Amino acid sequence: MLQKEKNPICFQQSNDEFIKWLVQILGPVILGAKPSEILSFPSHDKTLNEKINKINHYFGNCKKISFKIFHFNHKSTKILFYKPVSLDGVLRDFKNAKFLKSIGYPKEYNLELYLNHMIEKIIQGTIPDEIGLFLGYPLKDVLGFMGHPSLKLTKVNGWRVYGDATLSDKTYDEFLKAKAQIKNLLTFCSMHKILSYA
Template sequence: MDIAIKDFRSKIKEFDDVEYMVNVIVLNAAPTIKELKAGTTVTLCNHDKNMKNNWKNYKEELLERLKLKAFELKETEDAVVVLFYKEELLKNKLENELVKTYLKKFGYKSEMTLYEKLTLLKKRYEKNACPHELGLFLGFPLDDVKIFIESPHSECLICGYWKVYKDEHYAMKTFEDFDAAKLEIINKVCSGLSLTEILDGIA
């Protein structure tokens, strides 16, 4: 996977700055585009081909192409952290009764709309380096998120897209699915397909 990503990054360096940014987002958000994952955070930095500024200038057009929603969680002079998500999938994840109950500990009220929850997440993100309940907005299992928050020194079974404490089999299969989604993008980009052709094939 690491070699494939290296080849991908080498390939997209040839693209103009905007297409470069779009391909970076598509690679990272591939599991979300394929609805395997509720959300994905991507940090877009100006020192990497002017991605923050290009995001600000082209985000509406870009989101229409990607068929994703986006919410900016944190912004600095040089970078912006963006949550890319599938709206219905994320709503359903956060409407799970156990998830709703747990999120109340951090100030998320059951009657909040998705936008209100994202706004509170943003406020907490600004105060903390990264609020750990973010994992629930990314679609990670509640049990793993709870243990990570409440028992941070517990030894995990494996560590991949998240730290796994409970269902290792489920996590391994999920990690494989996420990697497969990314490899699909990498292979298509490296074979010379246009982004439109790629998105038509995976969305």
Template sequence: MCMCKDSMCKYFKMINEFQDEEYFYGLLAYSIAPTIFREKPSSLIVFNNGERKLLKIWDEAKEKVCNFFNIKYFELHRYEKGAIVLFYKEDLLRKTLANRENAVFMNENGYRRQWSLNNKLYLLRNRYKNGCPHEIGIFLGYPVKDVESFINCPNKKCLVCGYWKVYNDLEKAEETFNRFNTRKEKVISLIMSGIHPTKILQYCNP
């Protein structure tokens, strides 16, 4: 289930030597790889203006990002020095939200079945003003049973904590984590071999 820590450490050591813009793309490609390569409906990432001016780069490059990675985005929250951005594959996210069990859960939480995807994203953004809402897990592709367990039994010990806290069906969750990690490892391999982060789709079909 775990990625090779050695390769991950080497990767981040390498991209830390990049100029800000290339670092931005290297970080982004790694972070959202499972979504870029269609293993996950969406991924969440935070851009800050710290030592690296990632928010500034994001504001200048967001449309190019969509083209480079064949992906869509929706800004969920903005604050003085940062932004929380949801990157998603529209068809996969629609399918995830239309899943029967997911749709029932979302409807109970105020996301009407007949709403457009944009309307659901706007409600999610509105709720983000008060902190990260639990239903973000459904958008990110987490199993609804695990999302419900996290909400209803906050003190319950999870089976494992990976991309999400797993309370049910450990075997299936670990298989999913492995698929996500495989995509991240592919990005690491490509970029460490000299491929620019914005070119990864040319070398690995999603």
């Protein structure tokens, strides 16, 4: 259930189509169902600077949603939007933390360090398999995608699901519900104070 905070934290009402699209895409992150989302904009996009300016304007002062902008192979600009509280919870999870440390993440956990470690891999030209954890996919699906022999592909439902699909289905349903909630908020609230929900 959505709960209002006493004070709205981000943007005022906006009819900008790009911002409306962005808020709808980021719905699961805004509502805390998903820890992060990564978007990619081609380098030849003539409106890229305008889009980045809008993101800075509307999201720059958010306390709940943060973002990092970086480049990938000179082909695209990527923006990782994340909810620090949610992402911190995912990365601190014992099994997730143990796995990330086993593949070279710092032994001492720090959200900023872990984000920068993952982003540095992308900047150097590789989309790391473990990005799935940052995006909220279950560890078993990340391990299965990486080729763990005991995890067989079960289905594709938003991402590649390996082994028992119960947790994956539940996670995917939460993402879909959050998208539907944001869509309703955009319809009835016209985006006014949407980011005061979480």
